[in-house]
Amino acid sequence: MNLSEMAQTLPQELLARWNLLxxxxxxxxxxxxxxxxxVDSALLCAAAYAxxxxxxxxxxxxxxxxxxxxxxxxxxxxxQIGFRHLVIEYNDLENPRFVANTPExxxxxxxxxxxxxxxxxxxxGFETLVEGxxxxxxxxxxxxxxxxxxxxxxSPLLELGFSKxxxxxxxxxxxxxxxxxxxxxCFATRxxxxxxxxxxxxxxxxxxxxxxxxxxxxxxxxxxxGETVKLEVDAAQFEGYITHRLQILEFFTALGFKYIxxxxxxxxxxxxxEVLK
Numbered sequence: 001m002n003l004s005e006m007a008q009t010l011p012q013e014l015l016a017r018w019n020l021l022x023x024x025x026x027x028x029x030x031x032x033x034x035x036x037x038x039v040d041s042a043l044l045c046a047a048a049y050a051x052x053x054x055x056x057x058x059x060x061x062x063x064x065x066x067x068x069x070x071x072x073x074x075x076x077x078x079x080q081i082g083f084r085h086l087v088i089e090y091n092d093l094e095n096p097r098f099v100a101n102t103p104e105x106x107x108x109x110x111x112x113x114x115x116x117x118x119x120x121x122x123x124x125g126f127e128t129l130v131e132g133x134x135x136x137x138x139x140x141x142x143x144x145x146x147x148x149x150x151x152x153x154x155s156p157l158l159e160l161g162f163s164k165x166x167x168x169x170x171x172x173x174x175x176x177x178x179x180x181x182x183x184x185x186c187f188a189t190r191x192x193x194x195x196x197x198x199x200x201x202x203x204x205x206x207x208x209x210x211x212x213x214x215x216x217x218x219x220x221x222x223x224x225x226g227e228t229v230k231l232e233v234d235a236a237q238f239e240g241y242i243t244h245r246l247q248i249l250e251f252f253t254a255l256g257f258k259y260i261x262x263x264x265x266x267x268x269x270x271x272x273x274e275v276l277k
Contacts, residue, residue: 001080001081001082001175003049003050003051003081003174004047005066006173006174006175007022007050007079007174008261009173010160010170010173010174011081011173014166014170014173015229016172017160017162017166017170018047020160021022021043021044021047021048021051021156021157021160021162022047022051022088022191023158023211024047024049024159024160025047025050025051025052025056025115025254026051026052026158026173027083027232028051028052028127028128029055029127029128029260030052030055030056030059030125030126030127030128031048031056031126031128031129031130031186032040032056032058032059032120032121032126032128032129032130033045033048033056033057033058033059033112033129033130034059034117034129034130034131034132034142035058035059035074035077035085035151036061036066036070036074036132036181037060037066037069037070037073037074037077037181037184038070038132038181038184039164039171039181040132040133040134040157040164041075041131041132041166041168041169042171042176042178042181043132043157043162043167043170043171044054044130044132044156044157045058045077045078045081046081046171046174047275048083049082049083054084055087056083056084057083057084057086057087057124057126058074058078058084058086059081059085059088059120060085060086060087060088061088061090061116062087062088062089062090063089063090063091063092063103063186063189064091064092064093064199064202065092065093065186065188065197065202066186066187066208067184067187067206069184070184071257073178073181073275075087076177076178077102077176077177077178079223079249080176080177081176087118088116088117088220090112090113090116092109092112092188092197093107093197093198093199095112096154097248098112098188098197099196099197099198100194100196100265101188101191101193101194101195101196102193102194102211103141103143103185103193104143105141105143105188105193106142107144107146107147109114109144109148109186109188109233110144111147111151112148112204113149114129114131114151114153116154117129117152118151124238128154129151129153129154130153130154130155130156131148131153131155132155132157133145133148133155133158133162134156134157134158134162134163134164134167135149135158135161135162135163136163136164137156137158138158168180173260181185182218182219183269187206188202188204190205190222190223190224192224192225194227195224195225195226201224204222204224204229204240204256204257205222205224207255208222208229208251208252208255209221209222211251212233212248213247215240215244215247216237216240217233217234217237217240218233218234218237219233219234219267220232220233220267221234221267227257227258227259228257228259228260228261229255229257229259229260230260230262230263230269231251231260231262231263232243232263232265232266232268233262233266233267234264234266234267235265235267238262238266239251240260241250242257248260
């Protein structure tokens with residue numbers, strides 16, 4: 001895929017934003033991109049490859065706390081554009097501090113993962129590690145941001161003021177199929193703070209969210225509260241609870257939950273961070 005040619009068809013406002021990213025990467029001798037499979041780092045991969053070619057590499061961490069779908073989406077994005085992409089296996093559940101699930105869990109995770117990436121980058125000659133925090137991310141509790149700052153990792157989308165809307169618009173205009181992928185934070189975010197993150201619990205969450213999507217719910221979070229599951233879906237789809245009530249009850253009971261509940265506030269980003277405010 002020739003991104004330079006595609007960029008010439010961009011509306012003027014989007015072209016100006018794309019050129020800002022291109023200018024950023026052209027100043028780098030090389031770039032290692034922390035690619036989660038989400039839209040933010042997907043745009044970084046596209047711009048880094050357009051500016052640097054084979055002097056960029058995308059690294060994706062594969063862990064039990066992420067969906068297998070995220071890995072497949074990341075691979076498909078790399079294949080569509082043609083950039084180099086490497087998947088590294090890493091098990092967060094082997095880190096007791098991560099499993100303890102304090103409010104610093106995200107920081108603990110990011111430090112461990114980014115250190116692995118930095119180590120790889122030094123070994124392979126990559127001087128710059130970039131990650132996909134954008135301007136909108138500053139509206140939520142972000143302990144992982146501290147890890148980025150401590151390790152000197154660069155966040156060009158944040159530095160250049162890119163919003164999520166702009167990022168999706170650019171990806172769509174460039175013809176990249178990942179543009180409308182929903183946000184998919186790691187499954188550890190479904191546990192309330194200080195409830196241990198377990199393999200069994202993760203499997204319940206992963207299986208439960210797949211089931212709800214199969215029923216037609218576009219955005220869903222299965223919040224794990226021990227014997228209780230709290231379901232979050234968009235308020236506009238609450239009618240689905242009534243339509244599929246017995247199926248939902250039967251399925252989540254079979255998964256091992258004693259109490260099956262629905263959050264009447266509906267889905268909202270970072271709902272389990274509300275206890276910290």
